[in-house]
Amino acid sequence: xxxxxxxxxxxxxxxxxxxxxxxxxxxxxxxxxxxxxxxxxxxxxxxxxxxxxxxxxxxxxxxxxxxxxxxxxxxxxxxxxxxxxxxxxxxxxxxxxxxxxxxxxxxxxxxxxxxxxxxxxxxxxxxxxxxxxxxxxxxxxxxxxxxxxxxxxxxxxxxx
Amino acid sequence: xxxxxxxxxxxxxxxxxxxxxxxxxxxxxxxxxxxxxxxxxxxxxxxxxxxxxxxxxxxxxxxxxxxxxxxxxxxxxxxxxxxxxxxxxxxxxxxxxxx
Amino acid sequence: xxxxxxxxxxxxxxxxxxxxxxxxxxxxxxxxxxxxxxxxxxxxxxxxxxxxxxxxxxxxxxxxxxxxxxxxxxxxxxxxxxxxxxxxxxxxxxxxxxxxxxxxxxxxxxxxxxxxxxxxxxxxxxxxxxxxxxxxxxxxxxxxxxxxxxxxxxxxxxxxxxxxxxxxxxxxxxxxxxxxxxxxxxxxxxxxxxxxxxxxxxxxxxxxxxxxxxxxxxxxxxxxxxxxxxxxxxxxxxxxxxxxxxxxxxxxxxxxxxxxxxxxxxxxxxxxxxxxxxxxxxxxxxxxxxxxxxxxxxxxxxxxxxxxxxxxxxxxxxxxxxxxxxxxxxxxxxxxxxxxxxxxxxxxxxxxxxxxxxxxxxxx
Numbered sequence: 001x002x003x004x005x006x007x008x009x010x011x012x013x014x015x016x017x018x019x020x021x022x023x024x025x026x027x028x029x030x031x032x033x034x035x036x037x038x039x040x041x042x043x044x045x046x047x048x049x050x051x052x053x054x055x056x057x058x059x060x061x062x063x064x065x066x067x068x069x070x071x072x073x074x075x076x077x078x079x080x081x082x083x084x085x086x087x088x089x090x091x092x093x094x095x096x097x098x099x100x101x102x103x104x105x106x107x108x109x110x111x112x113x114x115x116x117x118x119x120x121x122x123x124x125x126x127x128x129x130x131x132x133x134x135x136x137x138x139x140x141x142x143x144x145x146x147x148x149x150x151x152x153x154x155x156x157x158x159x160x
Numbered sequence: 161x162x163x164x165x166x167x168x169x170x171x172x173x174x175x176x177x178x179x180x181x182x183x184x185x186x187x188x189x190x191x192x193x194x195x196x197x198x199x200x201x202x203x204x205x206x207x208x209x210x211x212x213x214x215x216x217x218x219x220x221x222x223x224x225x226x227x228x229x230x231x232x233x234x235x236x237x238x239x240x241x242x243x244x245x246x247x248x249x250x251x252x253x254x255x256x257x258x259x
Numbered sequence: 260x261x262x263x264x265x266x267x268x269x270x271x272x273x274x275x276x277x278x279x280x281x282x283x284x285x286x287x288x289x290x291x292x293x294x295x296x297x298x299x300x301x302x303x304x305x306x307x308x309x310x311x312x313x314x315x316x317x318x319x320x321x322x323x324x325x326x327x328x329x330x331x332x333x334x335x336x337x338x339x340x341x342x343x344x345x346x347x348x349x350x351x352x353x354x355x356x357x358x359x360x361x362x363x364x365x366x367x368x369x370x371x372x373x374x375x376x377x378x379x380x381x382x383x384x385x386x387x388x389x390x391x392x393x394x395x396x397x398x399x400x401x402x403x404x405x406x407x408x409x410x411x412x413x414x415x416x417x418x419x420x421x422x423x424x425x426x427x428x429x430x431x432x433x434x435x436x437x438x439x440x441x442x443x444x445x446x447x448x449x450x451x452x453x454x455x456x457x458x459x460x461x462x463x464x465x466x467x468x469x470x471x472x473x474x475x476x477x478x479x480x481x482x483x484x485x486x487x488x489x490x491x492x493x494x495x496x497x498x499x500x501x502x503x504x505x506x507x508x509x510x511x512x513x514x515x516x517x518x519x520x521x522x523x524x525x526x527x528x529x530x531x532x533x534x535x536x537x538x539x540x541x542x543x544x545x546x547x548x549x550x551x552x553x554x555x556x557x558x559x560x561x562x563x564x565x566x567x568x569x570x571x572x573x574x575x576x577x578x579x580x581x582x583x584x585x586x587x588x589x590x591x592x593x594x595x596x597x598x599x600x601x602x603x604x605x606x607x608x609x610x611x612x613x614x615x616x617x618x619x620x621x622x623x
Binding site for chain 1: 307319431445446449452458459460562599600601603
């Protein structure tokens with residue numbers, strides 16, 4: 001499916017999520033399903049929580065015990081294939097990479113979008129980071145209903 | 161159509177440059193190639209093929225394909241995708257074979 | 260006639276990196292490029308690069324170009340850069356003829372590195388010459404260098420990495436990408452790029468291609484058609500899409516002309532994009548002291564071009580007895596990097612192509 005449509009299966013998605021007890025703290029979700037020659041996620045992680053190894057064609061593996069959910073890998077991944085997820089106050093809170101205009105602002109309500117590009121409800125913008133080291137990949141912290149945990153992937157502006 | 165805002169790149173306003181395309185006045189900007197300035201002004205048809213008179217636009221924009229040739233200041237077969245725009249340039253479509 | 264130790268033709272990722280390692284080794288270098296600035300196609304790459312940090316991964320292409328150019332500044336006493344300078348001919352006595360602003364010149368260097376890159380292929384379909392139909396690189400040039408939009412509504416033909424990346428860049432610039440068409444049954448490029456587009460609502464239509472373009476003076480719409488497992492059009496599956504621009508990203512072909520002109524041993528390898536030179540392990544061609552690097556040796560990612568450039572620069576310098584103090588160590592490291600970049604499933608096509616090239620060389 002992924003290689004025909006660009007949309008991963010629910011099994012693929014679930015395989016990258018950690019159990020709900022682990023997600024009480026923020027953890028990186030590595031949605032890299034293909035062996036491509038790339039390893040910035042591994043080399044950018046200050047906690048050695050992501051392992052690829054000598055052969056950079058291997059898929060990344062996360063050590064959730066070491067991952068602090070800092071989000072450095074989110075803007076380091078050239079494929080924009082990493083998000084950070086945390087379950088908090090009965091909501092799913094994500095840090096997502098965003099490279100479009102307009103840039104959202106905290107407290108705005110944006111459209112939550114799934115991996116096929118469909119609107120799936122509302123996403124509340126919590127925080128927006130655009131530091132120099134992110135090289136213009138904005139990191140947006142958003143909250144969506146917990147039921148959208150495996151569906152949510154990005155946001156769309158409600159102002160278009 | 162020019163990009164006003166871009167999430168990655170900065171496009172600063174530049175000095176306008178006046179030039180002529182087939183005797184019609186067109187405004188481009190400093191740093192434009194002739195082809196880019198024409199495109200931004202909505203002009204995609206640069207010339208016509210010599211035999212069948214089919215319209216020609218640019219294809220590669222880096223000087224390889226030869227589809228963007230026009231007569232510039234009286235000189236035929238100029239690669240407009242590489243040639244930088246200058247004030248007062250006379251840019252004319254080509255329709256017949258010029259040696 | 261001008262002389263120089265090493266002449267590098269082409270200031271893209273391969274040529275810039277070749278200049279760097281050759282200068283580090285102590286060579287005197289002349290770098291020519293037909294454009295008015297260095298960087299080749301890197302300067303319009305707004306995405307972050309893949310690979311490892313050794314090839315500047317996670318840095319945007321345009322920033323990589325800046326870094327490679329800045330690295331050369333330390334060597335200004337031994338480096339001459341000639342912009343707006345096109346190499347017109349390469350002859351067997353290693354003379355290169357050039358033109359710069361209507362002034363013709365001849366250069367006779369001791370060694371040459373040809374790093375001319377590649378050009379975009381086109382696709383055969385009815386009315387493929389209508390204005391408004393562009394190569395993907397042309398669209399990048401227009402948008403990312405000149406800040407001009409190619410159109411409002413566009414369709415991309417080809418789902419290789421270039422097609423997928425340029426589609427994403429079009430969306431970033433504010434263009435609506437109505438679909439990405441792919442003739443093959445599966446997406447060609449990295450799936451992470453495809454997923455990025457899908458979540459923005461762009462459909463990727465596999466086993467589908469463009470049958471014809473329609474328009475009087477400019478493109479107005481296209482007709483798409485589905486393909487069966489034998490790549491034949493399925494009758495009745497035609498569909499129309501209104502567009503004001505069509506972008507063609509169906510691969511690149513090496514810019515072999517200078518090499519072919521000097522009668523250097525070449526071989527047609529479709530996996531590498533077309534005519535490519537036979538090379539030694541040191542990237543030297545069949546013509547003594549003429550080296551190659553980057554896409555002209557076979558079309559690959561820019562990360563490979565950077566590494567090939569590094570190797571060719573070192574070896575060309577060595578040929579002129581300029582030995583880099585750590586030549587053996589860094590050479591070994593660059594070769595390992597290249598193997599690493601090509602060793603995965605995505606490098607399969609390149610490995611097959613290089614295998615064919617080698618086989619043919621032995622036969623020849």
